[in-house]
Amino acid sequence: MNIRPIKTEADYRETLREIETLMSADAGTEAGDRLDVLATLVEAYERTHFPMDLPDAVEAIKFRMEQQGLTVDDLIPAIGRKNRVYEVLARRRPLTVRMIRALNKSFNIPAESLINQRVAPRAA
Structure with missing residues (x-):
């Protein structure tokens, strides 16, 4: 499983495309594990680059x-x-x-x- 950190906007978009192809993967499979890891990376990237303000x-x-x-x-x-x-x-x-x-x-x-x-x- 070759996975790299998301460092750029291009990496981010590429990872989102890959996640889309893996959405039907079953948990516990290699594809399911890859989906979990990629989703975690995207979440970390979004938390840093697209922070959400709390509502008032x-x-x-x-x-x-x-x-x-x-x-x-x-x-x-x-x-x-x-x-x-x-x-x-x-x-x-x-x-x-x-x-x-x-x-x-x-x-x-x-x-x-x-x-x-x-x-x-x-x-x-």
Whole structure:
């Protein structure tokens, strides 16, 4: 099995083409093992060259709400009164540490996303 590191964009594209040809390989076969190794190399290359930014806190909350069919009322135990939930979702109020902990625990929203906050500027 001749495998080399992915160092260039051309190496990356070539490896993706090869992975495409191996997608139907059975696990435990030589082709399946090659697919596993190449996928690992591509993942490492992409992590370095195409890093993904975490969503901000409000986007993470809205995503989880959509994903789990949650309503504003479902967030009250984690955030506080209904008006406070609306303020957070409108970016008029930042999350507190207590809110971050509760959202993380209750809804499995990654804490890394919850601490990534953008608050709307106040109107003059």
